[in-house]
Amino acid sequence: MTLAIAGYFAYVMVVAEDKQEILIGDASHGHFQIELSCNACHTDAFGGGEVIQTACEGCHAEELKEAHDSHPRKKFTDPRNADRLEIMDARQCVTCHTEHQKEQTHPMGVTVPDDYCYHCHKDVGEERESHKDLAFDSCASAGCHNYHDNRALYESFLVDNSGGEWLKEIATLPSANHAAKTAKVKSYKPSPEIDEGKQAAHPDIASEWLASAHGQSDIGCSGCHTEKSDQQWIEKPGIEQCQSCHQQEAKGFLSGKHGMRLAASLSAMTPSQSELPFKTTAMHTEQGCISCHGAHDFNTQRAAVEACLGCHNDEHSQNFMQSPHGQLAIDAWNLEAGQESAVTCATCHMPKLVHKTKGKEAKVRVEHNQNAVLRPNEKMIRPVCMQCHSLEFSIDALASPELIKNNFSGKPTLHVPSVDWAKERVKE
Known part of the structure; x- marks a missing residue:
């Protein structure tokens, strides 16, 4: 019986598409759409913390780099901050962003107490006159501090951009x-026979197309509805066809909530799957x-x-x-x-x-x-x-x-x- 149960769960973990039965809890608001794509984070079923950390960085490293992350991991690998790691191991994303514990996860996806800033910055509350009466659970209020992205909140930015009319x-x-100037049109061979035949058969659609940016750029029906390799007609082109020209736009879409399921090789997101x-x-x-x-x-x-x-x-x-x-x-x-x-x-x-x-x-x-x-x-x-x-x-x-x-x-x-x-x- 034990072997049968183990075999069943091994099948669910490795082979089965529906992994609902092995979820240990709902994912946070940022990940719940892809919670059944376990391998998006658990790239090695038996890997440790570093495997999860690598997965986090695989999706979010570029975003943190652009944000000039104010608490980068290297700050906490510095031996001078070793004492702080005993309080909170900020080298690991999951220290704050623990998944499958939705009942204790804040709207921002954080699973640590609201006053976690206190552990490293208690001297600010003691020494800075303007902060003496402020509670440490208010640090991240709008207009003050964010853990990762402070580009619009740094003191120098606030001073340099202060003043001026509200509107x-x-x-x-x-x-x-950008799309018009940098879209790399895929190397397909236009098919006049396909284009002319489809336009003649669907005059209303052809009229819409002619007024579009595609029509004005001479991207015919075959540009989206065929693959360049075999010219086989695709009735309903997907994001793959759009992506062949609009790489930057597709990259952003797949990183956002609308497209993240497609990026995880799941079915397209529908509003019914959102909260x-x-x-x-x-x-x-x-x-x-x-x-x-x-x-x-x-x-x-x-x-x-x-x-x-x-x-x-x-x-x-x-x-x-x-x-x-x-x-x-x-x-x-x-x-x-x-x-x-x-x-x-x-x-x-x-x-x-x-x-x-x-x-x-x-x-x-x-x-x-x-x-x-x-x-x-x-x-x-x-x-x-x-x-x-x-x-x-x-x-x-x-x-x-x-x-x-x-x-x-x-x-x-x-x-x-x-x-x-x-x-x-x-x-x-």
């Missing part, structure tokens, strides 16, 4: 050009490139708002169209304002990032990994909020749960004093 007089957003509020009519909509962009017209306006609101049903989403941001989008769509002033769901959650190279035109790409500015929300300050608003307003707004719920209809009623403290320290 910039001329606030315009850049137009994306957020979604519209009942969208529960079984598979998330892929065309679920937002459309199959033939690739309408960026639809992708930027309609696709989002077609699924998401939380208060923040429900209030978008009535918000000041939503009104800006409506004015642009009605040609009452320039397209560069439109603020959409994608403007904030999939921002346009500007990459400048000396002597060349700046490339503006859309960040398709919404996790990049999702949690902690202070990550939105630099690439999103400060395009139009002052630093102080951005910090205060992001610290207000009510403003977030009503989609920023109004001004903050509370003030986070971090900028004030930073300016005061500089004077001293």
